[in-house]
Amino acid sequence: MFIEAKNLSKNYGKQSAVQDLNFHLGEGEIVGFLGPNGAGKSTTLKMLLGLISPSAGTVLIDGKDPQEQNIQLKKQIGYLAENNPLYPEMYVREFLAFIGNIHQLKNLDRRIQDVIEWVGLQKEAHKKIQELSKGFQQRVGIAMAILHDPQILILDEPTSGLDPNQRDEIRNLIKSLQKDRIILFSSHILSEVEAICDRVLLINQGKLVSDSPMKEIKDLE
Ligand code: ADP
Ligand code: ADP
DSSP: OOEEEEEEEEETEEEEEEEEEEEEEETOOOOEEEEEETTHHHHHHHHHHTOOOOEEEEEEEBBGGGGGGGHHHHTTTTOOOOOOOOOSSBBBBHHHHHHHHTTSSSSSSHHHHHHHHHHHHHHTTSSGGGSOOOHHHHHHHHHHTTOOOEEEEEESSSSOOOOOHHHHHHHHHHHTOOOTOEEEEEESSHHHHHHOOOOEEEEEETEEEEEEHHHHHHHHH
């Protein structure tokens, strides 16, 4: 499994949002996508997911174009959008069953129970999503993203809007999901990616400024 971006660009009208990005991500990598607001992170992630089309360049996921809506490929990718809308009126377990049915998962009850345990929602599983703290709501979002056991996990600003303790917990949770997956998550805060990433892609004004092992970034400080 790999993700490859080649000369990837996106313009919105005359405005360039992403310009000529090149990178290759491989199995087992946990990669931070770091840059200030407006740098082009969400735009890039949406192109990787095939949700928007590049103005130029290509994305390949395991050799395939994500825009072709290949079902096999969709099964391999979990995505948590920035400010992901959950269904506040739903109970946690009910919501996960709803998502699992969309994916047509087998042994869904067992799977939901496992995922609830992995993300630490045991005590919240019978509550309505709207009753949960932001940190727990974000766990529901992560549970949703991993429910179908994807090989690739793309998380857009998964720790934003959380307090420092909640951020810590969500980061540790993301780290625990690494296994053989490719995890790419965006943030505008260095310390967020520093804590758990092996590698950092730094983006500014739509351009990739650097692509380095975390160790090198730490040595710069
Ligand atoms: P980030 O995720 O790093 O905050 P975005 O990818 O959301 O950055 O945005 C990159 C640039 O593209 C910004 O200047 C933003 O205003 C612009 N942009 C994003 N989405 C759209 C859109 N749908 N239409 C027009 N401009 C957009
Ligand atoms: P444990 O379940 O004892 O914590 P595992 O090695 O089974 O240890 O899993 C490590 C972590 O990887 C889990 O806590 C969970 O977050 C995640 N994980 C394991 N298997 C899966 C799976 N099939 N789908 C999604 N996440 C998984």
